[in-house]
Amino acid sequence: MEKSTIKLLLYYLIAAALGAALHFLFTWLPNPITALVSPVRESVWEHVKLLYFPLLGAALLLGRGGNGMGRTPWLLSLPVSCAILAGVGYLYHITLRGESLYVDLALYFVLLAVGFLLPRALWPLCEWPGTDKAALLLTALLGGLIVWFTFFPPDTALFADLGGAVRTFLTIPV
Numbered sequence: 001m002e003k004s005t006i007k008l009l010l011y012y013l014i015a016a017a018l019g020a021a022l023h024f025l026f027t028w029l030p031n032p033i034t035a036l037v038s039p040v041r042e043s044v045w046e047h048v049k050l051l052y053f054p055l056l057g058a059a060l061l062l063g064r065g066g067n068g069m070g071r072t073p074w075l076l077s078l079p080v081s082c083a084i085l086a087g088v089g090y091l092y093h094i095t096l097r098g099e100s101l102y103v104d105l106a107l108y109f110v111l112l113a114v115g116f117l118l119p120r121a122l123w124p125l126c127e128w129p130g131t132d133k134a135a136l137l138l139t140a141l142l143g144g145l146i147v148w149f150t151f152f153p154p155d156t157a158l159f160a161d162l163g164g165a166v167r168t169f170l171t172i173p174v
Helices: 003-028 032-037 046-062 072-095 101-127 131-151
Strands: none
Touching: 003 032, 003 046, 003 101, 032 131, 046 072, 046 101, 046 131, 072 101, 072 131, 101 131
16 A cells, blocks of 8 residues: 555544544533534534544645645535535435434545545646635635534524434533
């Protein structure tokens, strides 16, 4: 196996473990800081955090330096992967009323892999002028929406707690 493939696989496994740990972080340590990076509710939107933060870490680590692909394709793959998760999660959980943990796990691991493989496909886009700024803006905008909707989730299906519990940020003990 090529050295870069081993490195990519290792980072994927670390990101997958980090995302799995993030799922339970708020349950273990309920406070406003952990609420920003961990799902507060069992909503489709809150689970976007499980992809966003591990992929952001991978983008910052794997995209550093001037050699290789750089950060731009990694930052482009991040909102794409998160949008696919929100779309497929909405279709499965809201439209089709699916509740299988195995489907959720498969969706998470597959979309995390997509987030790791997509930068190679998006590399040609990085030659366009302004793509680096657009990628940074999209990633920052998604991060801002994650923070905003953690504190002020709208009353729509994408943000509905599908786990039955009524945990919102407003009920977090401060």
